[in-house]
Amino acid sequence: MADIAKLESRPSILHIFKLRRGRNRFDLADWLTYGFLLLGFVIFFLPVVWVVLSSFKTSANLQEFPPTILPYATQTAEVQGFDTPLTLFDVVMEDGTTERVALIRRVGKIAQMIDPEDPSAGRLQIAADALAPVKSLHFAVENYTNLLSGSENQIGRYVYNSLFITIVATVITVIINSMAAFALSKYRFRGSGIALFGILSMLMIPASVILVPIYLIVAEMGLIANPWGVILPTVATPTGVFLLRQYMLTIPDELLEAARMDHASEWRIFWRIILPLSTPALAVVAIFSILSRWNDFLLPLLILNKREAYTLQLALTSFQTQYGIRYDMLLAMTTITALPLALVFIFLQRYITTGIASTGIK
Amino acid sequence: MPARLDVAEIGHQIITLPARAMEPLMAGLQRLVGIKRMPWVFLLPNLVAVLLFCLLPVFINIVFSLTGSDRLYPAERPFVGTANYDILLACQNYLDPASCKADLFWRAVQNSMIFVPIQVVGMVTVSTIAALCLNRSLPGRGFFRGVFFFPVMLSPVVVAYTWQWILQRNGALNGILSWAGLPGSNWLADPQSAFFWAIFVTIWAHMGFYTVIILAGLQAIPKDVYEAAKMDSASNWRTFTAITLPLLKPIMLVVFVLCIIRSVQTFDELYVLTGGGPGSATMLIVQYIYEVGFAVQPRNFGLAASASLLLGLVLILFTAVQMLLSRKSNNG
Known part of the structure; x- marks a missing residue:
């Protein structure tokens, strides 16, 4: 490093x-x-700020054009004699004063209004184009709370699926790749060259080229709509093995010899000596695994074809289908999906950029 | 700083716990097979995964491409020889997708032929300029580096919805245009502007990745070369063209090829942003494979596998070039 x-x-x-x-x-x-x-x-930067700001807008506010920069909501008032709250409007009266009245209903160009302070005064007939809605800054937190409580959107389920896949796949990826890297860097044995070449040549076969067979193998294992169906195909990453091997080559062999003198088993040497000394490289491999698992789309799209098995990314696309796009929910969910990675980014930016710089080139 | 250490510590615990738990098993295994064969034990999980999910699929893909019907299990699929390839490659005029039997495939190929060069040149140009800017010692450099890089962290779905939200009819872009007195447009509904925005959004999402690589390349150029140029009182521009560019060339070549390889496989962002539309205006090859093999009934695995293999051949060519180039850039 x-x-x-x-x-x-x-x-x-x-x-x-x-x-x-x-x-x-x-x-x-x-x-x-x-x-x-x-x-x-x-x-x-601003597009993302815009999405986060928009995610706090009410559905009505989202439809406005031109869009407002900050989230606004039209004010409503409870008026005696009406079951639902009525929308408030400012109206310039004939004598030039402005009055705040509530809308009962609109008939053509004439609006029937009522004074919320004094409902007994009777209904007013006002030309609809003289009305200006009363707006105030309002963060529609309900976009988020609806998302979290809504029964048909099992967001807890999706978060759990995404977390499960990301964490389990990353732990397995790190362990089996560092095991392979250990074997290929610290032992001299027949076939090591072929094994290394075999693993690295897999770089040539991107996942998008073997979609159909992967689907077949996962189906054959009975793992369709099962999180393990997207975990297992992705755990062996050639770049991970390569990066870890290069790093482990720099660990002096004397450390291993000393441990063998003390009758440590090979596995003990691996996890007590090699793993702790390879932490920076492990971190890079782990971060890349977390990133790509959390953001993965194509493989889950094929394998996780039942709603209960959806990851956050898949659930996010499901807002688009049935009744147009539910932008109020979608934007809130987009923000929630991007949030964990924003945190990862703030803490680990240096590891990530170093990882790209060192694996991208080699 | 403490937060960073904590994350590393937690990660370390998560990794070492299963490793510790496996110790009795692995020690027993070592007594069983002997120390000489232990490296193979260490290699085994990775080799199994590679064989099962990489090597075997390549062969199954070949089987799929030579067989027909919508059955998934190879044994149930009748052998059809090169029929799938015949369908894909049957064309009266290769420049006109409408004249081909698999018109959608050729539409995707044609779209890629336009998409990839423009996207790659745009991507490399913008990320090189960004890297050159970020390489100057100006205040706020770290902040701006983060600004260019963070879209790389966002998921393709998030990227696509972010831009869809901006580009929709009542979106921010049309809002700004109407504020400036310019006419808006339904950007993703028009084939040409959808294609432009497809290129724009994919560059937006990935240029940070290449910027980081080029920046590392710039910072690896030895300082004394610049000092020598200073001694000879070379101009800024001359130093740039005579020193920076030539020394950056090996890395730029790697970036170019890497960029091409990934550009050819673009799928996620466009699937969500435009769905390949309007019509098939932004459909690229991986989406064609997905549509033919998985989305449209009856599923035509044979055609999807054949298209995959053709794509794979192109990619292997580019990857081989990349490996050759990166070996050169490492040695020299």
């Missing part, structure tokens, strides 16, 4: 030019750089 130090400590190349010229003011290159970075901020 020397790359971490490399990524962080090297001074920027263009810094050198600045030193040479010996001036501190912004030059054209600086302006262009900041211009690009700010454009990037707008294009990359």
